[in-house]
Amino acid sequence: MVPRIANKQVFGFIAVSAVLAALFFLRDHNWPPADPAVVEVVPDPVIPLARALVPQATGRRDDVATYGNEVVARMPRVRRDFETENDLYGYVQRLDPAIRASDPDATWMASRAYDYCAGFAAAPVNYTRDTDAITALGLRTSQAMAAARQRVSQRCARFAPQDRLFSAVLLKRTEAAQAGSLAAEAALAASGRPLSDDEAYLRGLVMRVRQSKDPEAYLALSPAMGIAASGKPELADQVAGTQLTELAWQLAACELGMDCGPDGALMTAYCANGGICSREQGQDFKRFVYDAAVPRQGAEVVEEMVASLLGDGRG
Known part of the structure; x- marks a missing residue:
């Protein structure tokens, strides 16, 4: 008998399985060449999970990804520590004085x-049960997905249901945006809660993100630049509106200094929350995208998009 998986997780598995099947079919058949199907990904975990009962974690990751160079090592400390600290509860506590002082980056x-x-953090026991169930399924990506979820459970072990983190996310992002965080402002727009509903606002926000060359802002805005941007005339001359463009924004964030290594938050979100895991151990986000998500004839299109996003910001 297959162990029970929480209902919300079942729906997630069904959706992900269908998308993955289509994605790999398209990759293997090189179709369509200019607009292949890819998986829509949100940078941070959004699928309701549960909290595992594990001992408090301490210390930092020793294998900080450098994405082929040393850009991650040159991150501002508050951002680098998010990727490297094994105890995110303690990380947030250390940020508290800066948050109280309305520091935009700390709040973001x-x-x-x-x-x-x-x-x-929502349901500790269920998270462990679901991770065990994923392992028991014996799928090709089960081991990688379980490892990613265990990484989340270790780093988040001190948070509890009473912390109500789902509500706290929106609260902190609103506070950060009001304090001047461009990344938070972009995240609010991407989640359907922009600071303004004016069409000119979204275009202006996109231009400000591109001019900033801030990897956090690029990543935060990426969900708004995929299919969600289709048909919006104010974004017609931007890298926006197709299934490839969201990935292009994420890849550009990697090039600008985001931690896109195998254990970074981006790869962890793909794998732990959606089961979209690399079959090759140690594969970073860029290699994963070009290896598993983009058909060969679509690679050049994505590369051109990324180059445009890293350019002068005009489109």
């Missing part, structure tokens, strides 16, 4: 930690 990064841990 607290929201990222809350988002990373929110599903995990």
Whole structure:
């Protein structure tokens, strides 16, 4: 008998399985060449999960991904620590003085930690049960997915249901945006809660993100630049509106200094929350995208999009 998986997880598995089947079919058949199906990904965990009962974690990751260079090592400390600290509860506590002083980056990064841990913190016992069930399924990606979920459980172990992290994410992102965080402002727009509903606002926000060359802002805005942007005339001359463009924004964030290594938050979100895991151990996000998500004839299109996003911001 297959162990029970929480109902919300079952729906997630069904959806992910269908998307993955289509994605790999398209990759193997090189179709369509200019607009292949890819998986829509949100940078941080959003699928309701549960919290595992594990001992408090301490210390930092020793294998900080450098994405082929040393850009991650040059991150501002508040951002680097989010990717490397094994105890995100303690990380947020250390940010508290800066948050109280309305520091925009500290408040934004607290929201990222809350988002990373929110599903995990909601129901501790169920998270462990579901991770065990995933392992028992024996699928090709079961081991990788279980490992990613265990990484989340370790880093989020001190959060609890009473922390109400799902509510805290929106609260902190609103606070961060009001304090001047461009990444938080972009995240609010991507989640359907922009600071303004004016059409000119969204275009202006996109231009400000591109001009900033801030990897956090690029990543935060990426969900708004995929299919969600289709048909919006104010974004017609931007990298927006197709299934490839969201990935292009994420890849650009990697090039600008986001931790896109195998254990970074981005790869963890793909794998732990959606079962979209690399079959190759140690594969970073860029290699994963070009290896598993983009048909060969679509790679050049994505590369051109990324180059445009890293350019002068005009489109």
